[in-house]
Amino acid sequence: MSEAQRILIVGGGQGIGWEVTKAILRFSSQARIAVFGSHLEEEVRELPDKANDRVAFVSEGDVTSDIDRRSVVKECLEKMGGIDTLVFTAGVITPIERIEKLNMDEVKRTFDVNVFGCMAMSQLCLPHLRHSRTTNYTNAAYGKAIILSSGCDKEISYQGWMPYCTTKAALTRFVEMLAHEEPLLTVQGVYPKLTRTKMPADVIAGKYKGIMADHEIEKFRVWNEIGEEMVEPPEWCGEAVGKLALGLYPGGRSGESFDYDTIGIHVPVSLHKK
Template identity: 30%
Template sequence: MSSPKAYPTVLLTGAGSGIGLNVLGQLLEKHSGTRVQVLTLFPTPELTALEQKYGPSCLNTVYGDACDTEIVAKAVKATISNYGTMTHLISSVGTMLPVQSIREVPLGEMRKIFDINFFSVFDLVQRSLPHLSAWGEGARKPTVIIVTSGVDYDVLYRGWTGYCTSKAALTRFIHLLAHEEPGLEVYGVLPLVTKSPMVDKIFNGEYDHVMRPEERERFNTWAREGKIEPPEYIAESIVKAATGQITPASKEVERNDCGALFIGSLYQKQ
C-alpha cells in the first residue's frame, strides 16, 4: 500500500467559489489519492456536491471566517487529525472591497481588507508551518501556494487603494517567506483578469462612480479581446504546481531573487 505522503495532503482556503473551487475540483478529479482539508466561509452547492461525491476520506471542510484565528487554528488541527500530515498549503482568499477613493474610504474598511487579503494569510501560514512535511517520491519539499495579484506593483485604478496595497503587502510576504524558509517551495500566483464576482461588479457598473472612464474601458476592451480568463485557467496552473507538474525549473515559473517562485497567466511563456 502506498504511503499517504505519496500524495498531496492539502489545506485549501477560499474553496467556495472561483479559483479556489476550481483548484479543489481539479485536485480531486484529476489526481486520485489527494486529500484536501478546506477552510471556507460558507457552504455552496458546488462545494457540497464535491463533499458528497468524494466523502471524508478525500475531502473535509471547516466552515468559518479565515480572519478568525480560532477558525484557522481549527482548520490546521483538522488537517492533521483527519489525514495525519500536511504537505501543501494553498491560499486563495481575497476581496477587492472596498472600492472607494482615498478621500472617502473609512479607515475601518481599509483595516478589513488588510485583514482578509494579508493578515488572514499570514496567520494561516504561521500556524501551518510547524505541520508541513515532505511528500511523494524523492521526498519533495512541502509547498505553499498563495494567490496574490498583479495589481501589487504598478497597476493604477481610482478607488483600488485597499486592494492594491494589501496585495503588495502579500506579495512581499511571499518573498520573505521564501527567503526565511528555504526548505519549502513557495509559489506566488499572479493571474491576469479572471472572471469572478469582483470583476462582474465592474461590468455591472457598480464602480463607475469611482473608477475613471478610461480605466473602466480597459475592462471592456479586454472582454472584447477575450482576455477575461475563466478561473479554470489559473486553477490549472496552481494544481500543476501542487502535483509536481510545474517545478522550479519549468518554463512557467519566474524565480524571484528571494527564492520565491511565481506562476500564473502573467508568466506563461511560449
C-alpha cells in the same frame, strides 16, 4: 514513493479556489483535500460525500478568525494526519473608493483577509509543512505554500483600488520574506489574469463610475466584450494552480511571484489566440 499528499485549500469554495479544488481531484487519484472558506458553493459542501474520501472535510469559516484558523488546522491533523501543501486563494477586492472617502475599518478588513489571514494560516501550517518536506524531500509538491497574489501589486493601478493594490503588494512581499526565512520550504506566489469571477463583476458592470476613471471603466467594458482572451474563465488559472500544487510542474523559484501561464503549465489553446 511519497505518501498520499494532503492539501489544505483556503478559499477553495468559490471562484479560482473552487477550480483549484476540482483540478486537484481531476489530476490526482490519491491526493486528499481539506477546503476552508467563508463562501462555499453547494457542490463544495457535498464533496465529502461524493469524492470517495478524497475530500477529508469542508469547513465554512472566517480566515480572519483565529479560532476558525486554528480549528481547521486541528481538523487537518485529525482527519488527514498532517498538511503537506497549503494553497491560499482567499481574497477580497473591496472597498473600491478614493482615499478621501475611504472607510478605514473596511480597509482594515481587506488587509485582515488578503494579508494577515494568509500570514496567520502560513504560520499555523509551518511546522507541518517543514515536517512534510523533510520526510518527502524528493517530491516538489511537499512542504509547499502557494499564494495567489495579483499583478495589481506593482504594475497595475486603478483609481479607487488603493486598498486592494496595497494588500497585494504586501502579499507579494510576504511571499519573498517567507521564502527567505524558510529556505527548507517552497513558497510560490501566483498571479491570475483578469478572471470572470464575482470579484470583478461590479467593475465590469460600471458600478464604480465616479470613483474609477472613465477610461478605466471603459477598458473593462471593452475587455468584457472581447471575451475569454481578456476576461478569462477561472478554470484556466485553477487548473494551473492545481497542477502546481500536485507537483506536476515545479513552477518558479521559491520566493517568486509569477503569471500562472508563464511557468510551463499547459493552458487552453484559446488562451493563445490573438
